[in-house]
Amino acid sequence: MKTVLLVPDMSCNHCVMRITNALKEINITEFEVKLDEKKVYIKSSDCDVELILKKLEEIDYPAEIVME
Incomplete structure (x- = not known):
């Protein structure tokens, strides 16, 4: 099973690096x-x-769980 998160504020490779x-x-x-x-x-x-969502919020990339 996979968890999929939508991160609407992610817009560039720098964002990807910070999230990674x-x-x-x-x-x-x-x-x-x-x-x-x-x-x-x-x-x-x-x-x-919940820990992942909290961590992303801390670095200013709020995310939400996407059901797929």
Whole structure:
């Protein structure tokens, strides 16, 4: 199972880098950031989604869970 997050404020490669670094800081290692879709795909099913959302909020990239 994957968690998909929509990050509407993601607009450039610098944004992708900041999001990538933030996820790595909280030990999320299996993910893909897609700038063209403004989405982050978390591949690990045992991740703490609330922690991820909080971390992204801290770096000014609020996200929401997308159901797919």
